[in-house]
Amino acid sequence: MARTLPQPTIDSITMTTVLAALADPVRRSLMRALYLNAGPVDCAIAAETVEVSAPTVSHHWRVLREAGLTTTVVNGRRRTISVREDDLEIRFPGLLKAVLDPDDEPAQA
C-alpha cells in the first residue's frame, strides 16, 4: 500500500549527478525544506516553499530522487519525501551539511 519509488543504490550515486542536482537553487530550496525537518515531509508542503509550477516541482523531485538525494514514498494520492541523509553521509561525508547549512544567495532574478 505504500510503494517506494525506484532510487539508485548507495554505490551508484555519483558526485557529478549529486552536484548537478544541487546546483539548481530551486532544488536546493526543496532539499532544505526536507533537511530541516527530520523525517518524511509531505510533497505538497515542501513544494510551497518554491515559486514554480506543479509540473516543474514534479520534475525537480524526480531529478533529486534519481540523483540519490531523496526517497519518495507513495501513499495513496499523497507522497512523502525524505533526504537520504545516512546514505549520503556514507557516500560523500560532510557534503550535505556543507551545501545546505550555509545561507543561500537571495534567489537571483
Add this chain to the structure above:
Amino acid sequence: MARTLPQPTIDSITMTTVLAALADPVRRSLMRALYLNAGPVDCAIAAETVEVSAPTVSHHWRVLREAGLTTTVVNGRRRTISVREDDLEIRFPGLLKAVLDPDDEPAQA
C-alpha cells in the same frame, strides 16, 4: 609584472555558481590537480591531467576563476593557478573537502 586576473570577492561567491562549476568532471579533475599541491601550479601541468583540447581547458579555468574557486596569476606567458582554499573555507566551510576528497566516479564515457 605579475598580474592577478579579476576574481569575485569572498562575499560575492554564490553556492549556485560554485556547485555548477564543480558539477563538471573535467573541472573537478583540474581542481584536484591544484588541491593536492599546496601552492600555485603551472597551468599547463594541471591541464595534462585532463583529456580535452587547449581551448576547452582555458574555458574551464575561466569558469573556475569566475566562480571564485581559483586564483590565476599571469607571469610572462605562463600562468599559475591556485585554489582559493582559505576564502572558500570562510564562505562555505567544509565544502571543498567534501567535494574533492572522495574518489570520483570513473570518467563516464
Add this chain to the structure above:
DNA sequence: GCTATGATTCGACGGACGTCAAAGAGTTAT
C-alpha cells in the same frame, strides 16, 4: 623587427536543462 610559444577568444555545433500548459494516470470520496 621577426618568429616562436603559451594561452585566450571567436564562432559554431550538438546536446542538455528549466520551465510551462495541456493531457493523463492513479486514488479517494460521494
Add this chain to the structure above:
DNA sequence: ATAACTCTTTGACGTCCGTCGAATCATAGC
C-alpha cells in the same frame, strides 16, 4: 460510476553548456 483531487508525463520553447578548430593576443628570445 462519477466526480474531485494529487501528482506525473508529454511536448514544446528558449536558453545555457561543453567541445572543438581557426584565428587572435601577448610575451620571450633571437
